[in-house]
Amino acid sequence: MPEVTSMQEAFQKVGEHDVAINQNILPRIEVLEKEHLDFKQEMTSFKAEMTNLQKGQKDVEVTVMKDGKETRDLLKPFADHALKQMEFEAQAKKEIAIKKLDNKDKATVALYGAIGSGGIVTIIAGFMALFK
Structure with a gap:
């Protein structure tokens, strides 16, 4: 950087830097800060949606498990009855064959x-x- 020869030139350089900062750099920083804030808000919203989605998935899992248990409890007597009926029929066929x-x-x-x-x-x- 060339040496500043006078005070007036030094103030002129400072003024040029001040204009560059105010016209170029500060507006860009403001835009970046706004974008960063928007991004943080979107991420917060996304996290909340993910939490709700996970809770909903757990609720569905519990519901499916309950339904499966209720179905098993409902069908067990029918399955037991069908099995006993098959055993009874097999025993009856055996006895009929022996009697014949x-x-x-x-x-x-x-x-x-x-x-x-x-x-x-x-x-x-x-x-x-x-x-x-």
């Missing part, structure tokens, strides 16, 4: 059972069924 066997078939089943298990009592029961 004639005496000869009963004796054959008893004989095979006796051979498989080696029990004399089963053989005797088979012959008793044969001669009933």
Whole structure:
């Protein structure tokens, strides 16, 4: 920077700097400060919306879990009943199949059972069924 030769030139330079600051720099700083303030307000609004969104999501999760539990509680008696009905029907079919066997078939089943298990009592029961 060249040396200032007189006081008048020094004041003139200061005046030029003052004009540059007031006309160029300060308006730019004001614009930046306003933009910064707007940005902070938008971020605050965004944070509030995110908080509300997270709360809503948790509420939905709780609602879904409650509905699932209510559905399970409602369907459990029906499922238990259906399972018992299937067991009952299977047992009834088994008993009907056994009752349909004639005496000869009963004796054959008893004989095979006796051979498989080696029990004399089963053989005797088979012959008793044969001669009933």
